[in-house]
Amino acid sequence: MILTLSCPDRPGIVARVSTLLFEQGANIVDAQQFDDGETGRFFMRVVFTPGPGGAAVVRPGLEALAADLAMDWTLRDPKARRRVMILASQTDHCLADLIWRWRQGELPMDISAVVSNHPEASFPHTDLKGIAFHHLPVSPETKADQEARLRDLIAATGTDLVILARYMQILSEEMALHLAGRCLNIHHSFLPGFKGARPYHQAHARGVKVIGATAHFVTPDLDEGPIIEQDVERISHRDQPKDLVRKGRDIERRVLARAVRWVLEDRVLLNGRKTVVFTD
DSSP: OOEEEEEOOOTHHHHHHHHHHHHOOOOOEEEEEEEETTTEEEEEEEEEEOOOOOOHHHHHHHHHHHHHHHHEEEEETTTEEEEEEEEEEEEHHHHHHHHHHHHTOOOOEEEEEEEEEEOOOGOOOOOOSSOEEEEOOOOOOTHHHHHHHHHHHHHHHTTOOEESSSOOOOOOOOHHHHTTTHHHHHHSSSSSSOOOOHHHHHHHHTTOOOEEEEEEEESSSTTOOOOOEEEEEEETOOHHHHHHHHHHHHHHHHHHHHHHHHHHOOOOEEEEEEEOOOOO
């Protein structure tokens, strides 16, 4: 089982959690914690093997502890795979990478659907075999209706997590709030960065020395949600825009894959506008 929790910091939290699990016969196999001195909140992730009574006997104790400590917590069996919906536009390198990693068993999830504002024929090099595909075209005039259909599809498929894998549509404020805490995006720069069209060409024109990518939670504030993971790569004056695009795709793939895996493994805890990430 994986237990995650956050609460106002105070002495004895680790001892109380450990004692509770010990008294129920559980065995802790991994534990990570963080005390945020700026916010005064405490964060913890514990992986444990339940005792003879199973995880059910732990819940009442956690509920009582949560009431006493004003604690937000989750308890999940990692065998219960989350259902993930991937949204993509015509740029498919992140989509193809997530599907490949899923097929290889690297990402412990079930793909509930792939959704795009472009038809399936737009992805001739992506292996979509056996995956439900939904074409939801959108225009400024039909955006509200398209998002309503998307919300219905998320509910109908039992989707737990939505991934914007280079989905080149800005979600409305209503949609972003509807998906708060369960929607990830990959941004094509080491935020903050160049905004608008052709970001790599803008970067090239400014002579940048590093390019990067950022995976973050989606919020109504465009590209300003809590950051989960980032990475960069050095470039030089020899690199042309096409080289930046190629290198940028590699960074985007690996940053998004790490962020998705960490969320699936309950390693990411929201901390206001930031995150606490207990990496492996």
